[in-house]
Amino acid sequence: MSTASSTLGSSGAATSRRAFHLRMILIVGIVAALEFYGRFVADATLFSPPSKIVQSFFTDIMGDARIVRALWICIVEIAVAYVLSIVFGVTTGLLVGATPFTRRAFFPVVIALYVIPQVSFLPLTILLFGLGPAAKIAFGFSHAIFPIIINVVSGMRTVRELHLNAARSMGASRLDTIRHVVLPHMVPSLFTGLRLGMTLNLLGVILAELYVSNSGVGFFTRLFAEDFNPGPLFALIGSLAIIAIAFNEIVRIAERRLTPGAHRKTIIKTAGKEKQ
Amino acid sequence: MSATSPNDIAISIRNITQRFGEEGAPDSVLALDDVSLDIRKGEFVCLLGPSGCGKSTILNIVGGLFRPTSGTTLVEGRSVEGTPHTDQIAFVFQESTLFPWYTVIENFRIAMKFRGMAASEWDDRAMKALKAVGMASFARHYPDQLSVGMRQRVNMARGICVETPILLMDEPFAALDEQTRMVLGEDLSQLLAATGKTIVFVTHSLAEAVFLSDRIAVMTARPGKIKTIIDVNEAHPRSPDFMLEPRFSELRNQCYALLRDEIRATMAAQRDPAGVEA
Numbered sequence: 001m002s003t004a005s006s007t008l009g010s011s012g013a014a015t016s017r018r019a020f021h022l023r024m025i026l027i028v029g030i031v032a033a034l035e036f037y038g039r040f041v042a043d044a045t046l047f048s049p050p051s052k053i054v055q056s057f058f059t060d061i062m063g064d065a066r067i068v069r070a071l072w073i074c075i076v077e078i079a080v081a082y083v084l085s086i087v088f089g090v091t092t093g094l095l096v097g098a099t100p101f102t103r104r105a106f107f108p109v110v111i112a113l114y115v116i117p118q119v120s121f122l123p124l125t126i127l128l129f130g131l132g133p134a135a136k137i138a139f140g141f142s143h144a145i146f147p148i149i150i151n152v153v154s155g156m157r158t159v160r161e162l163h164l165n166a167a168r169s170m171g172a173s174r175l176d177t178i179r180h181v182v183l184p185h186m187v188p189s190l191f192t193g194l195r196l197g198m199t200l201n202l203l204g205v206i207l208a209e210l211y212v213s214n215s216g217v218g219f220f221t222r223l224f225a226e227d228f229n230p231g232p233l234f235a236l237i238g239s240l241a242i243i244a245i246a247f248n249e250i251v252r253i254a255e256r257r258l259t260p261g262a263h264r265k266t267i268i269k270t271a272g273k274e275k276q
Numbered sequence: 277m278s279a280t281s282p283n284d285i286a287i288s289i290r291n292i293t294q295r296f297g298e299e300g301a302p303d304s305v306l307a308l309d310d311v312s313l314d315i316r317k318g319e320f321v322c323l324l325g326p327s328g329c330g331k332s333t334i335l336n337i338v339g340g341l342f343r344p345t346s347g348t349t350l351v352e353g354r355s356v357e358g359t360p361h362t363d364q365i366a367f368v369f370q371e372s373t374l375f376p377w378y379t380v381i382e383n384f385r386i387a388m389k390f391r392g393m394a395a396s397e398w399d400d401r402a403m404k405a406l407k408a409v410g411m412a413s414f415a416r417h418y419p420d421q422l423s424v425g426m427r428q429r430v431n432m433a434r435g436i437c438v439e440t441p442i443l444l445m446d447e448p449f450a451a452l453d454e455q456t457r458m459v460l461g462e463d464l465s466q467l468l469a470a471t472g473k474t475i476v477f478v479t480h481s482l483a484e485a486v487f488l489s490d491r492i493a494v495m496t497a498r499p500g501k502i503k504t505i506i507d508v509n510e511a512h513p514r515s516p517d518f519m520l521e522p523r524f525s526e527l528r529n530q531c532y533a534l535l536r537d538e539i540r541a542t543m544a545a546q547r548d549p550a551g552v553e554a
Contacts, residue, residue, distance in 0.1 A: 166373040169339055170390035171362035180386055184377035260377035 045228035053238060056231035061239060070217045071239055077133050078205050078247060081140030085197055089145040090190070093152025107153055114146035119207065126212055136208040136216070143204030144197035151193025155186035184260050191255040198251045202244045285350075286442055286474040287315040287338055292347035294333050307333050308344070309499035317441070318472045320512070322485040324531060325495030326542040331478040333500070335444050338476065339367055351442065362391045368435035368445045371428035371452075374419040380406070380430050381415040387434050405437035406430070409463065425456040432460070436467065445477045449484065461487055462516065469512040482535075486527045487519060494534045497541035504534055 031050050038049025048056070061067050096106045122139065129135035159182050167177045209218040217240060224233035292311045297304035307330040315321050323331040337344045338351065343358030351361050374383050384402035389395070406412040409429040419427050428448060435443055449457040461484060468475060479485050485492045492506040508527060510518055518524055 160372075162369060162373050163375060165336075165341060166367065166369055166375075167390060168341055169360055169362075169365075169367035170387050171360050171392070172390040176390055180390075181375065184375070187377070 044230075046230055048230040048234055052231050053234045057235035057238065060232035061235045066215070067217075067220055067236065070215060070220055071236075071243070073133055074136075074205065074209060074217050074240070075243055077136040077209075078140060078201060078243070081137045081205055082144060082198060082201050082247075084137070085141045085144035085148055085201060086194065088141075089148030089193070089197065090152055092145070093149040093193075094156070096149065097153035097156035103153060103157065110146065110149050110153070114150060118142060118204070122208060122211055125208065131212060131214045133216070136205045139208040140201040140205035144201035147196035147200060148190075148193040151189045151196070152186060155189025155193075156182055158189070159185045187259050191251075191259060195248070195251055195255070198247055202247065206240060206244075284316050285314050286317045286319070286352060287313075287476065288350040289313045289315075289334065289338065290348050290350070292334070292337060292344045292349065294330065294337065295345045306499040309501050311347075311500065311502055313493060313502060315474060315476060317474055318468075320468055320475045320477065320488055320490045322489040322492045323476065323478045323495060324480075324482070324485045324492050324535070325500065326497050326535065326539045327480070328498055328542060329495045329538070330498065330500030331495060332446050335367075335446050335476060335478055339365055339444050362438075362440075364440050365442045365444060366435040366438050366440040368432055368443060368448045370446070370448060370450055371419075371424060371431045374427055374431050374434070376419050379416050379418055380411070380422075383419070383430070384434055384437055388438060391438060393438070401437045401439070402433075405433035408436065408467070409433045424452055425460070428452060428456075428460060429463075432464070432467075436471075441474060443473050443475045445475060447478050447480065450480070457481070457484060458487075458516065462514070464488060466513040482528050482531050483519070485531060486524055487514060492527075492531060494531060495538070497538040497545065503538070506530060506534075 035049045035051060038047050038052070061071075092110075096102055096110065118139070121142075125139050125142075126135050129138050163181050163185070164177065167181050172180070206217075209216050210221060211218065213219040213222075217236065221233060221236055224230075224236065290312050292308055293306075294308040295304060295306050311330075311334060313321075313334075323334060325331050336342055338349055338356065340356045340358055340360035349356045352364055354361065374380075375386065378386060381399070381402055384405070385395075385398045388398045388401065393401075403412060403415065406415060409432060411426060411429050411433060414422060414426065414430070419430070422430065428451075432448065435445075449460055452460065464475075465488060467473070477485075477488060486508060489508050492508065494503045494506065495501065496503045506527065
């Protein structure tokens with residue numbers, strides 16, 4: 001074990017610091033290249049250098065109450081769609097995964113729905129839910145719910161026979177077993193579902209926003225694009241990217257904090273007596 | 277075995293037969309065929325046999341994890357009908373049965389909660405058992421933070437803390453390296469001497485069986501029967517010196533000779549499953 005880790009790098013901290021430096025060099029390099037391209041090569045009606053985009057973020061985006069409001073609506077849409085998909089996804093997952101029988105009966109339906117490319121239903125969703133936030137929430141929800149259901153079900157399925165037997169040998173009731181064995185076992189898998197769910201939720205909401213919108217982010221991106229005004233266009237898209245990253249971070253932090261037994265840092269390698 | 281009164285018997289297994297799947301069905305397996313065995317109080321009995329001979333099945337039936345196809349089992353005079361007698365019996369499986377999502381101390385608490393023991397007792401009993409195996413300072417660690425040997429100490433302590441008269445151990449040391457096995461074997465022998473528990477122990481290891489047992493029940497290949505019972509007359513706690521005695525090797529060789537044919541039969545069955553089942 002010690003030989004394996006020493007070939008990877010002298011110490012964990014030093015390695016991660018070097019990786020951080022390399023990452024920064026890459027990012028600065030890309031920004032510099034874009035800056036050069038935007039200033040000296042590109043057509044100013046199609047592309048803006050990063051410096052101008054940042055400037056435009058503070059003037060055109062943050063300075064326009066309608067756009068700030070549109071971004072805020074987008075955040076609310078993402079949050080509402082996500083909460084709904086967690087509530088319904090986890091409940092459905094628990095019901096489908098409850099017994100091998102229910103899993104056999106319903107799981108193929110879930111899988112079939114999951115693999116359908118939902119973009120083809122986007123026009124239908126707009127027809128059903130209108131041009132406002134409802135359609136975006138519905139589209140985010142329908143994207144996010146499936147990975148959540150699937151991972152809850154597979155998390156329940158992979159409970160180890162050994163743990164179930166142990167619980168039974170201690171006289172655990174069915175409810176005890178679910179509460180203390182099945183559910184905690186499922187948590188890492190649940191979070192895999194929640195992470196995938198967030199990715200697809202963002203995709204769904206933003207896709208619906210860009211497809212059609214009367215006052216949301218989609219409306220303004222179209223406006224700027226049609227005006228050949230790349231500065232605020234990229235600034236708006238960048239804002240969406242920042243929102244997406246922020247939501248993903250929230251899920252990642254929740255996963256780190258809430259997974260039972262996740263803070264396992266100090267692994268004891270040798271136990272005096274047995275390794276001599 | 278002959279001169280014991282019924283009161284000295286901790287576990288009485290009578291004519292147990294276990295078939296998995298419907299009789300006559302192509303995937304039906306006769307795991308145990310008419311097994312009878314009496315285990316005295318305070319005795320350490322090993323079930324030794326080739327893979328798949330039904331050793332663990334016997335343990336699971338005694339522990340009430342499932343009901344046999346036919347036959348009865350009495351634990352301290354009470355019949356086991358497929359429900360665990362958790363006040364009399366504790367199981368110790370491989371170390372990986374510790375719940376990885378709970379810390380060491382939480383693993384103890386949950387084991388006692390499942391048994392319906394009063395919450396006020398949990399921590400005292402847990403710490404006492406952890407001290408007995410020298411793991412008291414690791415109560416707040418997660419199992420994954422411990423080495424395999426440490427985990428099995430904790431796992432054994434989890435079985436001990438409920439202070440049942442009977443301990444059923446299903447290949448508890450199978451995942452450990454040989455030195456760790458030996459050390460934990462010594463610990464177990466000391467525990468037996470100190471507490472007078474009745475222990476039924478399933479193992480593949482000849483040396484482990486001879487070192488730990490008062491009696492070794494050598495089983496046949498599937499369908500499992502008890503082929504012979506070998507007495508090991510050596511008081512507990514046993515010291516590692518016992519392993520150096522000529523008697524130890526003799527017993528070990530005796531077990532091996534008994535098992536060799538059974539192991540060959542098992543291997544033949546694995547090569548040609550249809551031929552043996554027919």
